[in-house]
Amino acid sequence: MPRTGVLPAAPSPTSRTKLMYAVVAVLAGLALLGGIIFAVTRMRAGPERAGSPVSVVTVTTTSSATASASSGGETAVTESTSSTTASMSPTPVYLSLDGSVCEPTRVSLGPIGTAAKDNDHTSCPFAVAVRSAYAHSGAVPPERVELRAHSPVTGRTYTMVCEGSQPVVCVGGNDARVLLFEGPPASNDG
Numbered sequence: 001m002p003r004t005g006v007l008p009a010a011p012s013p014t015s016r017t018k019l020m021y022a023v024v025a026v027l028a029g030l031a032l033l034g035g036i037i038f039a040v041t042r043m044r045a046g047p048e049r050a051g052s053p054v055s056v057v058t059v060t061t062t063s064s065a066t067a068s069a070s071s072g073g074e075t076a077v078t079e080s081t082s083s084t085t086a087s088m089s090p091t092p093v094y095l096s097l098d099g100s101v102c103e104p105t106r107v108s109l110g111p112i113g114t115a116a117k118d119n120d121h122t123s124c125p126f127a128v129a130v131r132s133a134y135a136h137s138g139a140v141p142p143e144r145v146e147l148r149a150h151s152p153v154t155g156r157t158y159t160m161v162c163e164g165s166q167p168v169v170c171v172g173g174n175d176a177r178v179l180l181f182e183g184p185p186a187s188n189d190g
Contacts, residue, residue, distance in 0.1 A: 091166040092186035093179065101185060102127045111141055112168055112180040121175040125152040130170050130178040134162055141165030149173075 095101075099116055102124035106113045115131040117124055129149045139145035144163035151158060151173070158173030167181035 093167045093181045095179065095185050099179070100124070106131070109135055111166065111182045114181050114183065116179045116181070116185065118177040118179050119175070122177055123151065123153045126176060127178045130160055131180050133160070134168065134170065134180060141168050
């Protein structure tokens with residue numbers, strides 16, 4: 001005969017503690033996964049929106065949680081999570097054999113601070129003019145943009161199409177090729 005009026009037994013404090021540890025572990029795992037997804041998403045966006053393409057990425061996330069039972073049978077959970085950080089370095093850029101870096105470089109322009117002529121049909125003064133026109137266009141790498149740049153050498157204005165990131169590659173004019181990038185170029189020596 002079934003007993004009536006009797007409530008089922010409450011779960012033991014041990015099963016509550018195990019449940020709390022499981023919940024805390026799941027939350028810590030989700031926080032770690034969210035941090036990694038956030039870091040990867042920022043690396044894939046354009047540099048003005050997030051960060052430039054990278055060759056080395058270090059992501060560090062730490063998380064800890066503690067659970068303690070009080071004398072009243074309730075469980076208190078304390079969770080602490082540190083921030084996620086990512087360190088980035090620019091992708092190496094290689095110039096053609098006819099290419100050379102054009103002075104002056106502009107560190108303040110970040111991912112387009114260095115201008116280089118990448119063939120013998122392009123002058124350094126024109127490469128610097130293309131960098132200036134690109135900077136004034138408001139484009140953000142890897143966005144494709146068509147611009148007009150004036151050559152101090154020929155006295156003519158040429159249409160250039162620029163796209164990509166690290167390097168931004170600009171082509172047009174009279175077979176001109178200009179690279180815009182961050183930092184010095186990589187060595188072509190094997």
